[in-house]
Amino acid sequence: MRIIMLRSIILYALVIFAVRLMGKRQLGELQPSELVITILVSNIATLPVEDTNIPLLVGVTPILSLVCFEVILSSLDLKLPGLRKLVSGSPKIIIRHGQVDVRTLKELRFSVDDLMMALRGQDIFDISEVEFAVVETTGSVSVLKKPEADPPQVVVADGVYSAAAADSLGISEKDILSAAKKCSSSLKDIFIMTADGSGSFCIVPKGSGKIMILGGSEDDKT
Amino acid sequence: MTRLKMSIGILLILLCLSLTSGKWTQRRCTEMQQLIIQAAEETENGDNKAAEKTSAELCRQWESFRTWASLIIKNDMLREIDRLCARLPELAEHEDSFGSDLSELNVLVEDLKHRS
Numbered sequence: 001m002r003i004i005m006l007r008s009i010i011l012y013a014l015v016i017f018a019v020r021l022m023g024k025r026q027l028g029e030l031q032p033s034e035l036v037i038t039i040l041v042s043n044i045a046t047l048p049v050e051d052t053n054i055p056l057l058v059g060v061t062p063i064l065s066l067v068c069f070e071v072i073l074s075s076l077d078l079k080l081p082g083l084r085k086l087v088s089g090s091p092k093i094i095i096r097h098g099q100v101d102v103r104t105l106k107e108l109r110f111s112v113d114d115l116m117m118a119l120r121g122q123d124i125f126d127i128s129e130v131e132f133a134v135v136e137t138t139g140s141v142s143v144l145k146k147p148e149a150d151p152p153q154v155v156v157a158d159g160v161y162s163a164a165a166a167d168s169l170g171i172s173e174k175d176i177l178s179a180a181k182k183c184s185s186s187l188k189d190i191f192i193m194t195a196d197g198s199g200s201f202c203i204v205p206k207g208s209g210k211i212m213i214l215g216g217s218e219d220d221k222t
Numbered sequence: 223m224t225r226l227k228m229s230i231g232i233l234l235i236l237l238c239l240s241l242t243s244g245k246w247t248q249r250r251c252t253e254m255q256q257l258i259i260q261a262a263e264e265t266e267n268g269d270n271k272a273a274e275k276t277s278a279e280l281c282r283q284w285e286s287f288r289t290w291a292s293l294i295i296k297n298d299m300l301r302e303i304d305r306l307c308a309r310l311p312e313l314a315e316h317e318d319s320f321g322s323d324l325s326e327l328n329v330l331v332e333d334l335k336h337r338s
Contacts, residue, residue, distance in 0.1 A: 021225055053297045061236055068229035068236075075226045 007056060008049050014060060015045050018067040031088045031137060037070045088137045095133035098146065108135055119143065152202065156180070156193035159206070169197050179203065183212045243294050250287045251335035254280060258328045261310075265320055273320070277310040295334065303330050 018041060022034070030038060041063050048059025077084040092104050094115065105115065116127070118141035124130060132144040153165040155176055166176060179201040180187050187193075192204040200215040257280040264273040284307045288300055306327045313320040 021228065023225060055293050055295065055297070057293050058296070061240070064232050065236055068233045071225050071229035072233070 003052055004049065007052070010056065011045050011049050011059065011063075014063060015041065018063055021067050022070055031074075033070060033073060033087050037066050040066055091137060091142075092135045093132065094135055094141070095127075095130050095143075098128070098131055100127070110135065115141075152194040152196040154192060155195045155201075156187055156190045158192075159188040159190060161187055166195070169195055171195055171199070175199070176201075179214050182214055247291065247294070248335050250283070250291075251331050254283055254287070254331050255328060255335075257283065258324050258331070262321060262324050265324075270315065274311055274315055277313075281307045281310060295337070299330070299334060299337075303327065303334070306330070 022037070044059070044062050044066075048054045048056055073083075073087065077087065092108055094101050094104050094108070094110065100115075105111075115133075119125070119127065119130065119133070122141070122143045124143060124145065129145050130143055131146040134142045136142055153162075153169055155162055155165045155169070155171065161173065161176065163173070166173060176193065176195070177187070179195075180190055180193065180203070183203050183205060189206055190203060191206045191209070192202075194202045198215075200213065203212045203214065204210070205212070257276055261273050261276040261280065264270075264276060284303065288304070292300060306323055309323060310320070310327070313323055
């Protein structure tokens with residue numbers, strides 16, 4: 001009993017030392033080779049603890065060897081990109097320019113549920129918000145969101161045209177006039193007109209107060 | 223960089239340790255096998271006294287080897303040889319199954335030699 005206790009303490013200290021030797025990388029998300037080493041070390045460490053028939057030195061040797069191999073391999077990874085690709089693989093793009101790459105998804109055996117779960121993990125609930133999504137070598141998904149459209153700005157307030165606001169959105173006065181024409185005869189008849197960078201307008205004519213939306217990809221609607 | 227140096231150092235130590243222990247075990251096993259052969263020849267020639275002496279020497283060699291061998295070899299293998307070595311001097315006197323025990327010991331030592 002005392003021997004088992006002593007062995008446990010020695011191997012506990014050894015495994016702590018092994019994890020420290022592998023470094024901070026080991027404590028975060030695991031690369032394939034690191035995962036293999038972690039599983040092997042945890043299995044091998046239990047054998048000499050349980051079985052007093054196995055000399056402690058025999059139990060310690062494979063743990064230290066595996067950890068040292070891992071450290072050397074990860075150092076070589078830095079210098080040899082080919083080896084890194086061979087050992088850890090390479091990141092795969094699963095959404096490119098907003099388009100889901102179904103073939104890569106199948107190749108990675110990534111289901112739609114897996115994809116949506118990974119996106120939700122990044123606080124994204126709408127797949128259309130994603131510009132790029134990459135499955136990293138650790139299996140985690142990195143996401144680049146689509147740039148948000150410029151917030152709408154008031155280009156006509158109480159019949160007065162704001163050239164500064166239109167310029168900041170890159171809209172010409174001609175566009176604003178043509179939008180105004182669609183619902184009112186002139187700018188003076190408009191109470192509020194807002195516009196955004198995509199070229200859609202929201203118009204509230206004087207008098208009626210009815211909100212009209214024009215332009216963008218949508219059909220004009222009221 | 224420190225980790226890399228430490229790892230290379232540990233690996234080199236382990237490599238040296240395994241090579242040295244392997245060579246040492248093989249050398250000690252070969253010496254024991256020579257004594258086993260000698261004891262077997264002495265028994266065949268009817269020289270029981272000499273066989274007993276050789277068996278005692280064999281046991282002494284085994285005892286000194288066993289102390290260190292227990293650090294690198296599984297205990298169940300050593301226990302088998304322990305059992306045989308303890309019986310040898312007594313068997314050498316009476317000749318009962320001495321030869322078969324010697325050959326069994328030879329097989330075990332040979333196995334130990336190959337596993338090291």
